[in-house]
Structures are given as structure tokens and as C-alpha cells.
Amino acid sequence: MMALDAARGLAVIGMIAVNTGPRGDNGLLEMLYRVPYGRASLLFVLLGGIGISLMTRRARERQTPLPWGSLLWRCLLLLLGGLALQELDHDVAVILQIYGLLILLAIPLLKSSKRTLLLVMGLSALLGPVLWIATQPQIDGRVYRGPVSASEPPGEMLVGIVLTGPYPLLVWIAPFVLGVWLGRQQLTEPRVSTRLMIWGVSSAVGARLVSVLLVGVFGEPTSHIVWQRLFSAVAHSQMPLWLISGTGSAVFVLGVCLKIQTWSRSVWSPLIFLGQLALTAYVGHLVILAFVVRPGPETLGQGMIATTGTVAVLMVFAWLWRKRFTRGPLEMVLRAPKLQRRSR
Template identity: 40%
Template structure:
């Protein structure tokens, strides 16, 4: 339930980013803008946790590989289709194709290997991205991919040049898988996630603030001082590390609250259990009602985001009262549910 709640919180944060300003003056602007560059990281981190939980035993790993491949293929089609709508959002779902394929490859990895890979990729990935952008500034434009793009453009967008390149965001998936391999029901593990996540997030932000104070902000995207910034979606090391830290802390908080007060976290958890359905629905709503939902000031954007979140939570609670999965989630799981029932009928318990 704690992991589901973290997923629910992530889609609410992305809703705030999509309907309002990413940066605004004052305390209210700072609070509203906090999810920018963090909500999507939490979304991907939870996906990594889910991939690890799916493959937590040797007997389930082959089934997990099939599931991840199936989901990766569907996410590519859904994401490319959603990108063709007029909502002004860089859709993340098609990038999950690369994320889940990476998770599929790392299913056999031990927790210690995932930990080492997580540290290495969080440092090397953003630096490699910066070098690539510096050498090929006309190619690495962070343009998202959609229907009509060639196969080469789609592959390049998912791996290197898009807004969520696996070269950088793969570290988030790996860290999520490492978290998913821990004993998440243990209170000690939950508190370690909370404390370490907060320390890492604040430390990375502090290092960025001190370094920029010493050397100044970069003049353009090829300036080496980009490596010092922690701006949302900058793809730079300190942003990535800080965002992973805050996402880790939020997962730990969700787990801790879910252990002590499950009823308090149930609304967010219910939304997290239909998060894919909600994500698609809110983009469709933006396509048709952008003028009524998106605002450039916090005073109007906050109620808009709150309304969408409340509607989503209300739908999730009502739906989950009668059905196990959300509409889109049901499509994702349907082939494997039928396979599991067939196996159960062929191998009945004594």
C-alpha cells in the first residue's frame, strides 16, 4: 500500500506540473513548483520497485520477463498515441519501453550489483549526456517522439535525445529495483529510506547552491557549469541525485504510514493502483479542456490540479470497491490472469 500511495502521489505531482507554472515567485510558487522534475522521477522509481517485486523469487522471474516485455510493448503504443494529442505535455509512457526493457535485463542482478550500478549510472549517465549534448547540440534537443517518427528517431529519443532518456533515467529504474529488493515491511528499512533519502536530496541541492555561488550559473547548454545545476529535468547529476533522494524518502514515508495507519493512506494508494488509467485520462482531459484546466499562475492552477486529483481519487476508490484493477491496468494484466487460471486448473492444489 505504501508503494501504491507513492505512485498515486507521483501522478498528482505530474498533474500539478502539467496544469500550472513550473516556476513562480514567492513561497506559494516554490511549494507548487516542487514536483517539477521530482514527480516523474518518483513515478519511474516506483516502476523500478514494481519490477523488482514482480521478480522477487526465482520461480516468478520468467513470468516477470514476459510481463515486462508485454507492458513495454503496450506502453510504446499508448505513449506514442498520447503524444499525438494536443495537450502540450512530453508524455513519459513511451519511454517506459526502454525503462522496462532495462529492468528485464537486470532481473538476475543481486542487490549489491544493483546498488553499485545505481551509483555508477547516476554519475556517469548525466555526464555522458552532457558530453553528447555538447558535441551534438543540434541533435540532443530533448524533443519527444510520437507517431510518424522513424524507427531510428524513436530509438534515439528513448535512449539518448528525448526528455526522459534511459541514458540518464536508467539510474532511477536501477535504484527502484534496488529498493524493491529490500525488506520493505521492516520499520528499520523504512526509516533508512526516509533518512538517507532526505540527506541525499538536501546534500545534492546544497552542493549545487554552493557551487553555483562560487562559479556562477551556466551561460548556455554547452557550458561546463551545467554539471553543477540541480534544476528540474536538467538531466544533470545533482538534479538526478537530489530527485532520487526525495523520491526514496517519499517511498519510505508511504511505507511507514501504510504500516501504522493504512486507512489514512488508502485514498492515495487507490489512486496509485489505477495510476495508468488516471495518467491517460488527465492527458485526454487536457487535450479537450486545456483552456479550462491549465493556468499560468498558482492561484488558479492549484484548484485545477486539486480538482483533477480529487476526481481521480474518487474514481479510484469507487472503482476499487468492486474491481481489482483499473480499466487500463486490466488490459495490461489480462493475458497473464488467463494464463494463471489455466495453470491453476491444470495443477489443482491437493
């Protein structure tokens, strides 16, 4: 579905802009430039859930076994690949580790009812942040809170992925499972895209306004381990209002992409191809950051140039690759190898 490819391409572009930087400037232009911060990654995860749901539709509808081999293969590659990529000097929190484990956790839910999916999503969105805050006093100052890499002991990896890392599993289950639920809807129907746009913008704006109101009454949270933090809608705060607002933005973008009927035109080909090679493009931008861009950029202008250049290079590569192949290089690797029996 080209609309999903386009949305995936926008998610990749947003993550490239955020990861490239610069960071720390509070000027108006940089605030506009960093609009994808805390939103593009949620869109990426939401689309991942939709993709897994569509991938397993036949098994669900025909009541046949799930493609366990393919699913576990993806989990393993994304987990190990993400851990290895975190070792590069790109100054980015790689999202592939959590993406792989989200697929693993979602396997028991792939044949569950829609109501069960919504229940799991709601529990993650509301109770996940509460559990996150409740555990912080016990682990604060004892464990590393940065991105999870391959050089860490297994125990610290597990704690980092579930609790202390930039994408704690307790919280990020919610957008992924929502994606699994959305993958069961008739996304091609106009009324569905309209509802996604309405509910998406309502959630994005509404949660933000509620946060502003609560912070105005109770004040800004003074620490990451106080319950007052629950009122925050700051990007990547791991709190419910940010999760609802950011996921609402992702749902709105998805609805807009589904509403557009002109994706087949050649003018959109670079974006479509980039979305079809999303994993390759994501890994490619990490390599470009590590070996070409870093330690910069230092100014907003440099950041915009670096982002534009990176996106352009990846789009050209995707366009040239798709002229010859139907799947990207890393997308091919994601397909589980088929073991052929020897003929006797």
C-alpha cells in the same frame, strides 16, 4: 502493499500539479506549488522499479524463468501508448515511453546480485550525465529536443528517447534500477523505512548544497552543452546533483509512507485507490488536460483549481471502480493475455 500504493498516489498527484501549471511565475506560492517538479516523476520511476522487482520476486527466489511474456507485453504497451498519447494537445512530456524501455533494459538485471544493481545505478547516475553532455555538441541544432511522439521517424524516436528527450534513457536508468534494488529489501521493517528517510533527506539536501557551493565558486552554466552544467541541481537538468537530490526526495517520501501504519483506515482510501490505478489516472489526467484544461491555466489560482478538480475526479473514479473491480481498466490491459490451447 498499501504504503507503496500511497506513494504511487502521491507521485501521480505531484505529476498532475506540475503538468497542469501554470509555469513561469517565480512567486513564493508558485514555488511551493511546484515543489513536485523534477521530483514526482523520479518517485514514479523509482516505484516502477520496485514494482517490477516485486513482480519477479518468485522467479528470482525460486530460480525459475522470468515472466518474459508479461514483461515484454508491458514494454510494448507502455511504449506504443506513450508515443500515441504524446500526440494529444496537453502540453506534457509523456513519461510512459521511457518507462516501457526501462523495463526492457532492466530485464537482464532482474536476477543479478544487489551489488550489480548498485553498480549499474551508480554508473548511470554519474556517467550518464557525462555522456549526455559529451554528445550534445554533435547533435545540437540537428535534432528535435522535445517530447518523443508517434509521428516521428524511428531514428529520431530512438535518439530522442536515449539522448535528447525530456527523459533521456542514459540518465533515467539510475532511479529505476535503484527501485529494482529497493524491491529486494525488507520494506516492511521499521529500520528500513528509517534508513530510507535518513538517506533520502541527506541526499536531497546534501546534493543541493553541493550544487549551490559549486555554482557559487564557478558560476552559473551558460549553456546546456558546457561541462560547467555538471554543477547544476536544477530540476530536469539531467545532471548528477539534480538526480541525486531528486531521487533522494523520492526515497524520503517512500520512507515516510512505509513508516505510516494507518493506511488501512478509510480516510486514506481515495489516495490508496488512486495509487492502485496509477496508470489509469496518469492517462486520465492527460486526456483531461488536452480536452478540458488547455490552453489554461493562466494564473496560480486557476492552476490550483484545475489540479484539485482533476485529482478529485480521478479519485472518485478510482474509488467507484475499486468498489467493483480489483484492478484498474488500464492495469488490466497491462496483464499479458493468456493463450489457451485448444483441446483436442
